[in-house]
Amino acid sequence: MSAPKKMSLPVLGEVDRRTAFKAAGATLGAAAFAKAMAPVVEWASHETSASEFLQKHFKELRPDELATVMSRLEDEARDEYGADVTIADYRPQKGVKFGYALNLSICIGCRKCAEACHKENNHDRVSGNSYIRVLEMDKGSLDLESGNAAYDHPVPQPDKFYMPVQCQQCERPPCVNVCPVEATWKEDDGVVVVDYNWCIGCRYCEAACPYHARRFNWTKPEVPAQEVNPNQGYLSNRIRPQGVVEKCTYCLHRTRTGRLPACLEACPTGARVFGNLLDPNSEISYVLRTKRVYVLKEELGTRPQFFYFFDT
């Protein structure tokens, strides 16, 4: 019987076959483990600071803590996007409940609202995201699911009408009910908001919304520095992180300071009416009082605060 064959490894010197395989296996295992853990390590070291990891739920933040959070987010916008932004926490106004109405007799389907939303809300430029989807519908039908959002011809076509759909700010929002971590809720002025720092990205809300109004940030949003809208709200148009859900907030950073939403200002035909439902003299109250308005998918009982009507 010959002596066991000796193998040579540069580091270990003269070792037997078994030891050599053990060492090689351990090395490969360690390398594979490091490779597998690399995304986590990278994420923890670059993407998430300790203060962000330990941040409390929005509703539990003291004002000074929230100020610190917003200041940190402003720094991040400067570091990652090269943009000087101001992030503020805009609160609902007392005696104000927002309502929105859209005149389908007037809308021509030009999609200027969707474009304005894209710019105002710092949406990802690559995916061309917007909170508004304009559906081209056959006259005589109100079937939301048969609408075509990808039309590409002069508008309006004579046999079509155009229905922009965005978040309906439901009184009974199914998206809020399904959130497992309470990262989304309805505020006193009717706006359904998301704390992007609390959202875990499970997309239950996106599945629950009957209006396809929620969007998911599949990638880190890309916005050129000069195109970043610097007027930002913590719960609205600040640049969202990757992996969280976002939605229309009726431009709360504008509307809670008395301004009109960006999609309304962009509408060239004046099809959109926005205002305070609690004010009997407001434009939106006039529409609800005098027009035959309807809401989308009324049978679901979501009670939208977004209304559609035709000229009468």
Added chain:
Amino acid sequence: MVRTRRGAVSWSAMLVGALAAGVTVVVAAVSSTSDTDPIVDFAGGGGLTAAEQHPITIVGATPAPGIPTGDFDRQGNPVLANCTTCHATRTANSVTRDGTQLNDFHQGLTTAHGELACVSCHNPDDYSQLRLASGEGIEFADSLRLCAQCHGPQFRDYENGAHGGMTGHWDLAVGPRVRNHCLACHDAHAPKYQQVMPVFAPREFHAHGSRTRAEGYE
């Protein structure tokens, strides 16, 4: 709020700029003293008194038009001839409906506005003015009243803030608002809103970049 009454016009309007780009009419608050109902009453103040409310500015009214003479002034602006330059010495033809029916001038002007004749709106007694159906002559800047006499439902909604584009503030206690005049969107001679190409085609998320459906994404 602006209140304009039948018979006695009390537009509190200030004309700023006089070029064809459009006249800005600043609508200021006017107190109501008439016994008749106002026919122009811009809502949207939320029950605020005039002092508490920021102004609503209406843009897009056209000034009295002029015909290019072919000359240019020192600033390079075209020199326009007033309507009255020619029309003071000509008798109005009450059945003319279209520029193509005329021998001189206005040939390029085609009309697509119901069965209206030129003098349905233009004042044949004073071509620097428009004329209501009542016979009352009004300034071009007041043309909203002229449109309103036929387009009642649109005007009613306009009064109540539910027709016509706007920018600025929904809450007039906080800030002002700018509203479009009828003529900001509608050509008086062919008022139907024209077809446009839509902007901002939607894209679908795609692992290898986003493409529009028009580019072949299925």
